[in-house]
Every structure is written in structure tokens, then in C-alpha cells.
Amino acid sequence: MPVDSASIHATGACAGDRGEHPAVISSQPTGTDLKHDTAAPYADAAIPPHVPPPITDRRLDELEAELLALGAPAYRARQIFAGLHRRHVRSWDALTDLPRSVRETLAGAFRLSALAVRDVHRSRDQTTKLLLATWDGHLIESVQIPAGRSGTQPARLTVCVSSQAGCALACAFCATGQMGLARNLSPGEIVEQVYLAEEPGGPRRVDNIVFMGMGEPLANLSAVVQAVRILAEPTGYGFSPRRITISTSGLVPQIMRLADQGLPVRLAISLHAPNDELRSRLMPINRRYPIADLLAAAHAYAIRTGRRVSYEYVMLDGTNDALPHARALAQLLQHQPAHVNLIPYNETGSGFRATPRERIEAFAAVLRAQGVPCSIRASRGRDIAAACGQLKARAERYDASPGERIA
Ligand code: SF4
Numbered sequence: 001m002p003v004d005s006a007s008i009h010a011t012g013a014c015a016g017d018r019g020e021h022p023a024v025i026s027s028q029p030t031g032t033d034l035k036h037d038t039a040a041p042y043a044d045a046a047i048p049p050h051v052p053p054p055i056t057d058r059r060l061d062e063l064e065a066e067l068l069a070l071g072a073p074a075y076r077a078r079q080i081f082a083g084l085h086r087r088h089v090r091s092w093d094a095l096t097d098l099p100r101s102v103r104e105t106l107a108g109a110f111r112l113s114a115l116a117v118r119d120v121h122r123s124r125d126q127t128t129k130l131l132l133a134t135w136d137g138h139l140i141e142s143v144q145i146p147a148g149r150s151g152t153q154p155a156r157l158t159v160c161v162s163s164q165a166g167c168a169l170a171c172a173f174c175a176t177g178q179m180g181l182a183r184n185l186s187p188g189e190i191v192e193q194v195y196l197a198e199e200p201g202g203p204r205r206v207d208n209i210v211f212m213g214m215g216e217p218l219a220n221l222s223a224v225v226q227a228v229r230i231l232a233e234p235t236g237y238g239f240s241p242r243r244i245t246i247s248t249s250g251l252v253p254q255i256m257r258l259a260d261q262g263l264p265v266r267l268a269i270s271l272h273a274p275n276d277e278l279r280s281r282l283m284p285i286n287r288r289y290p291i292a293d294l295l296a297a298a299h300a301y302a303i304r305t306g307r308r309v310s311y312e313y314v315m316l317d318g319t320n321d322a323l324p325h326a327r328a329l330a331q332l333l334q335h336q337p338a339h340v341n342l343i344p345y346n347e348t349g350s351g352f353r354a355t356p357r358e359r360i361e362a363f364a365a366v367l368r369a370q371g372v373p374c375s376i377r378a379s380r381g382r383d384i385a386a387a388c389g390q391l392k393a394r395a396e397r398y399d400a401s402p403g404e405r406i407a
Contacts, residue, residue, distance in 0.1 A: 051135065054114035055106065056084055056188030059226065060233050072102055078235050080106070085236025088195050111135065114188040117196065130196060134189060138165035138182050140214055142193040158208040159197040161190055163224055164215025169249055171283045173272075173316060175348040176214045184220040190227035194237070210245045212268070217246050218254035225261050232263075241265045247312065252289040255297040259304040267301050268341075269294065271311045273320050274328035282320070295336065302337050309336070314343045315355035315363065326363045330370030340367055340374035 058066070063077035079097045083089045092107045118139065119131040128144040140162040148155030167174070168181035193213075197206055209231070211217040217224045224246065231239040247268040248255060255267065271291075273279035279286040286294075298309045311333065315321045333340065342364055345354040355363075360376055367374045 052108075052110050054135075054186065054188035054192075055080070055110035055112060056114055056191055056230070057186050057226070058188075059229055060235055067102075070105060076102055081233065081236045085191070085195075085230065085233065086238075088198070113192065114186060115140075115192045115196070130193075132193065132196070134165065134185070140165050140185065140189075140193075142196065142213055144197045156207040157197065157205070158210060159194055159206050160210045160213050161193040162213030162215055163190060163211055163217040163220045167215045168219065169216050169283070169285050171249065171270075171272075171285075173282060173314065173345065173348070173350055173352045175350065178350065181215075184223055185215070187223045187226035187230055190223060191230050191237075194231065194239075206239070208243050208245070209239065210247070210268075212245070212247045216249055216251065218248045218251040218258065221254050221257060225258070225263065228263055228265060245310075249283055250285050250289045250294045252293050252297045255301050256304075259301045264305055264307060266307055266310065267298065267305075268310045268312055269298050270314075271329075272314050272316075274325050274332055278320060278325075282316075291332065295332065298338075299336055308339060310339045310341055312341050312343060314345050315360050316345055317353040317355045317359075319352060321355040321359055321363060323362065323366055326366035327370070330367050330372045333372050334370060338372065340372055342374060342376045344377065344379040346379070 055063075060077060060081045063080060064074040067077045067080075068074055076098060080095060083095045083097075087094075089095055090112075092103045092112060095103055095106075098106075115132045115134060117130055118133045121129045121131070123129075126146050130142045130144075132140050132142065134140065142162060143160040145158045145160065146156070147158065162185060164184050165182035166179040167176045169177060170180075171177040194206055194209055211224060228241055228244055228246075231237050231244070232241050241263045242265070245266040245268050246258065247270055249270045258265070258267070270283070271279070271294075273282055273286075274291075276286060276290045279291060298311075301307075302309050313320070313329065329340070342360055344357070344360065345352060347354055364374050364376055
């Protein structure tokens with residue numbers, strides 16, 4: 001399902017006690033052994049030994065092993081997992097099916113929550129953006145995008161999550177790209193963004209998850225894959241990977257590593273230009289992985305997973321939005337099992353402007369005439385700075401200058 005422009009990373013536009021238990025705390029990466037993340041893997045994300053990791057970092061099988069090492073039966077791990085990922089408990093005491101001794105051990109070994117809500121911004125169109133703080137003070141963003149109506153409730157809820165605090169890839173049009181990379185997020189810091197999108201105790205449940213917030217998800221692949229596995233665990237949240245979309249600006253080797261995980265997640269390629277000269281100007285990563293290599297990897301991903309790849313294309317006035325660009329894009333994708341999402345740009349102060357609606361429609365008409373399916377995303381959350389990185393940037397300006405209001 002198409003998501004809205006508010007969610008697109010590439011639009012720019014997109015404890016308890018602090019005691020340790022050596023049998024519980026692991027400093028090693030778990031789940032996958034992925035060597036090509038561009039920043040440190042999540043378990044190396046600068047968590048000093050005296051700071052317990054969030055328990056939401058752990059898969060069920062990891063918790064079972066850790067509980068067994070403590071002499072507790074493995075089924076306790078299932079109770080803990082259900083409490084964390086199904087009931088979203090907010091205190092250790094709320095895990096009432098556990099003996100007090102197990103709760104105390106857990107509280108000494110783990111943090112219960114990975115994130116704190118710093119601010120909530122709700123748009124007139126009901127898009128909601130959360131500004132969230134990590135344990136070490138980094139600010140990240142997640143966006144909730146309701147769509148359609150079913151009675152008094154939205155028919156669908158999509159949540160857009162961040163995978164890194166900041167981003168190293170420096171796309172020219174992106175607010176996050178101007179910040180640089182602070183660090184990778186841990187799996188728990190990713191999954192909790194999803195849970196925070198649900199109304200506490202309420203009926204609203206997330207229908208789609210898109211990794212299109214701050215950061216390049218495939219540069220933090222081990223944590224992203226771990227988060228998908230945690231979200232999918234039936235004992236917990238039980239979220240189908242088929243309703244998860246992972247976007248990339250084009251880390252070609254990691255695309256095939258993602259395909260190797262056996263997870264049927266959708267892949268979205270942030271393309272944004274139909275030729276290497278323009279794409280390299282907009283997205284420096286293209287100098288390392290040019291369009292031909294990227295399309296070949298996307299095609300291989302589609303064949304391996306059986307899932308059609310979508311291509312994101314942010315419409316930048318006077319830059320990539322002329323009809324010859326549309327014809328060149330159609331030529332590139334004509335023989336791919338592809339779908340193009342044209343994204344109205346949310347202006348970020350980076351010097352780019354949004355393409356007027358009628359020119360986006362003309363661009364779309366060229367693609368369709370050439371047999372390339374495409375959609376035009378609804379523009380959402382403009383009044384709350386909903387493009388990725390905008391809210392964090394504004395919050396930092398606010399911190400520096402108390403006279404300015406946020407949103
Ligand atoms: S890859 Fe990074 S810099 Fe590029 S659009 Fe995504 S978040 Fe922004």
C-alpha cells in the first residue's frame with residue numbers, strides 16, 4: 001500500500017536498578033552476523049557496561065537461553081515476551097505472572113523501555129509525529145499516518161520508524177542527511193516506535209510498518225532484521241513481515257543480505273533520479289553504487305523473495321521533475337516488476353522546492369503511458385514538519401533559542 005509523503009526518509013521532504021547479571025547481559029550482537037553495516041552494529045552502539053540494555057532488544061529464543069542460564073524455566077521467557085510485546089507493560093511489577101525474584105533479576109539486568117516521548121505533534125490531517133529520546137540523549141522521530149475511515153476510527157494505520165539517529169549518507173534534499181550520523185538504533189529502540197503508535201489500551205493497531213524515518217535501514221541491517229523478527233514473533237506482537245517495507249537509498253550488497261534473511265518484507269528503493277549524473281548530485285551513495293548496479297540488485301531481490309520492488313521518487317521542482325526525466329525513468333523501469341511512488345516534497349530549508357501538483361500529474365501520465373505503474377502520494381503532516389529530520393532539527397533550534405516555538 002502506498003504510504004504518505006510524511007513518512008518517507010528520502011523525501012527529507014520523506015529501569016530498574018543498574019546492577020548487572022553476567023548471565024543475562026550480553027555485549028555481543030545477536031541474531032545475525034552482518035559485517036557490512038556502515039556504522040557500528042547495534043550491540044556496539046556505545047552502551048557502556050554499567051548501562052543495562054533494553055529488554056526489548058531480545059528475541060524470544062535469546063530470552064529463553066538467558067532465563068535458562070539463570071536457572072529459571074524457559075516458559076518464563078514466553079510470559080515476559082507476551083508482557084512486553086503484546087500487553088506493552090510499563091513497569092516490571094506489571095509482569096504479575098512472574099515470581100518477584102525473577103522480576104528483580106530482570107530489573108537489575110535490563111532497562112524496561114528504550115525510548116522516552118519528548119514531544120507529540122498532531123497534524124490537522126491526523127498525521128502524528130513523535131519526537132523520542134534515547135537513553136543517551138539522541139532525538140529520533142517516528143510518524144503515525146492514519147488513512148481511510150471505518151466508523152469513528154481510521155481504516156488503516158501506518159507507522160514510519162527510524163533506524164538510526166541521524167544518517168551518514170548526506171542526501172542533498174534531506175533534513176536528516178544534514179545532521180550526520182550519531183549512531184545506529186538498537187532493535188528495541190526500533191520496535192518501541194511501533195508500540196508507541198498504538199493507543200494505550202485502545203483499539204487502534206498498526207497495519208503497516210515502513211522503515212522510512214531517520215537513517216538508512218540497510219546501514220543498520222542487523223538491528224533492523226532483529227527488530228522485524230521480534231515484531232513477527234507470534235508469542236508477542238505477531239506482526240507479519242509481509243506488511244513491513246524497508247527502504248534503502250541504494251546499499252547494493254546489503255540488499256542481497258536482506259534477501260538472504262528469508263523475511264518476506266517489501267523493499268523500496270529511493271531512486272529520485274533517472275541518470276547517474278543527477279542521482280550522484282542528489283545522493284552521494286550513487287557514486288559507489290550506480291543505478292545499473294542498484295536496479296540489478298533490486299531485480300534479484302524481487303526474484304528471490306517473490307515481492308515486487310517499489311521505487312520512491314521525490315519530486316523536486318526544476319531538478320528531477322521534467323518530462324524527459326519521466327521518459328528516462330520509464331525506460332529504466334519498463335522491464336522491471338516495479339511500482340513508482342511519486343512523492344510531493346516537504347520543503348526542509350535545504351534549497352529545494354516542491355513540484356506543483358499539475359506537473360507531478362503530467363510526470364505520472366508519462367510513466368503510465370510507458371507501462372510503468374505509479375502512484376502519487378498524498379502529502380501529509382506539512383503543518384507539523386513531518387518530513388524526516390525536520391522535527392529534530394527544529395527541536396534543536398528550540399533548545400538553542402528558547403524564543404522559538406516548535407510546531
Ligand atoms: S539515506 Fe539518509 S540522508 Fe538519504 S534520504 Fe534517507 S535519511 Fe536522508
